[in-house]
Amino acid sequence: MIELTDLTKRYGDKTAVDHLTVTVRSGTVTGFLGPNGSGKSTTLRLILGLNAPSSGAVTVDGHPFTDRPRGLRHVGALLDAQDIHGGRSAVAHLKSLAVSNRIPLRRVGEVLEEVGLAEAGRKRIGGYSLGMKQRLGIAGALLGDPPVLLFDEPLNGLDPEGVRWVREMFQRLAKEGRTVFVSSHLMSEMEHTAERLVVIGRGHLIADETLSEFSRRGSQATVLVRTPEAAALAAILTAEGADVQPAAADSAADDDADADGDAGGLAVVGLPAPKIGELAWRNNIMLAELATQNASLEKAFMELTADAVEYAAGEAR
Numbered sequence: 001m002i003e004l005t006d007l008t009k010r011y012g013d014k015t016a017v018d019h020l021t022v023t024v025r026s027g028t029v030t031g032f033l034g035p036n037g038s039g040k041s042t043t044l045r046l047i048l049g050l051n052a053p054s055s056g057a058v059t060v061d062g063h064p065f066t067d068r069p070r071g072l073r074h075v076g077a078l079l080d081a082q083d084i085h086g087g088r089s090a091v092a093h094l095k096s097l098a099v100s101n102r103i104p105l106r107r108v109g110e111v112l113e114e115v116g117l118a119e120a121g122r123k124r125i126g127g128y129s130l131g132m133k134q135r136l137g138i139a140g141a142l143l144g145d146p147p148v149l150l151f152d153e154p155l156n157g158l159d160p161e162g163v164r165w166v167r168e169m170f171q172r173l174a175k176e177g178r179t180v181f182v183s184s185h186l187m188s189e190m191e192h193t194a195e196r197l198v199v200i201g202r203g204h205l206i207a208d209e210t211l212s213e214f215s216r217r218g219s220q221a222t223v224l225v226r227t228p229e230a231a232a233l234a235a236i237l238t239a240e241g242a243d244v245q246p247a248a249a250d251s252a253a254d255d256d257a258d259a260d261g262d263a264g265g266l267a268v269v270g271l272p273a274p275k276i277g278e279l280a281w282r283n284n285i286m287l288a289e290l291a292t293q294n295a296s297l298e299k300a301f302m303e304l305t306a307d308a309v310e311y312a313a314g315e316a317r
């Protein structure tokens with residue numbers, strides 16, 4: 001578990017992390033999402049004790065990371081896969097990490113096997129592709145078999161097979177009870193990777209919740225309704241303040257209508273499905289279908305971080 005308490009980091013008059021209070025739970029993959037420059041990397045560096053907070057506190061399983069000698073046994077991290085000595089081999093790199101963290105050397109072979117670099121382990125890292133470097137960075141994070149793992153943009157540079165592999169690995173690590181905290185600036189990357197999301201913008205916390213809770217934040221959640229009495233229901237829902245439109249021709253409701261007769265499809269924005277069901281029932285209107293179409297996660301992310309993005313874009317960085 002990682003606990004950030006009122007965590008703040010300033011660089012001169014720039015506040016990179018702004019009073020952030022978050023608990024990252026064990027046993028689940030948590031996505032750490034925010035536009036470029038929102039403070040993700042700074043937060044990860046604060047967790048690792050690589051930078052000191054201006055105020056507030058951060059603990060890993062109850063302790064400041066800086067209190068822990070042999071850190072890799074407590075927290076494994078991939079911060080920047082490119083930031084690695086190109087002249088050495090993966091084996092030499094991991095061995096030196098193992099020695100300085102008093103980790104048994106047999107772990108080097110084990111983690112190289114685990115990330116699919118067993119064959120390439122003796123080659124110079126300078127000749128590795130970005131995807132191979134990401135795998136090596138992940139191997140380094142896994143080396144100490146730690147209960148807490150941090151990954152900064154780990155999907156960057158991976159091909160689709162690599163992305164699938166990383167996702168499965170994160171899920172397995174979480175199932176083993178570990179804390180897995182993964183940053184990205186792309187919602188699409190997190191959609192099939194994380195179960196929970198911590199979203200920040202301009203260093204502020206914007207959301208800390210499950211993926212499905214987050215998707216419901218999208219202001220344009222639409223409910224598709226199909227009923228033989230579409231005109232009557234539309235009038236009732238409109239009177240309740242909803243925006244009611246005929247469902248688009250390619251909607252699921254219309255596809256079903258083709259199969260089931262001539263029940264009309266309505267796309268309703270502004271009332272939740274249970275309320276629509278209740279209004280239909282009270283007015284003796286039969287429903288053939290009632291389905292919430294959540295706004296896409298991407299849309300919710302864009303809406304929620306719009307201010308933060310504008311701010312960053314307007315700033316000299």
Ligand SMILES: Nc1ncnc2c1ncn2[C@@H]1O[C@H](COP(=O)(O)OP(=O)(O)OP(=O)(O)O)[C@@H](O)[C@H]1O
Nearest residue numbers: 011014016034035036037038039040041042043185
């Ligand atoms: N060492 C530093 N000195 C001054 N400003 C910094 C420093 N490190 C980060 N910043 C600033 O703090 C803000 C947050 O940066 P950070 O790298 O943490 O964001 P990020 O969300 O990781 O972004 P990205 O996805 O682009 O890496 C940015 O405005 C950045 O310019």
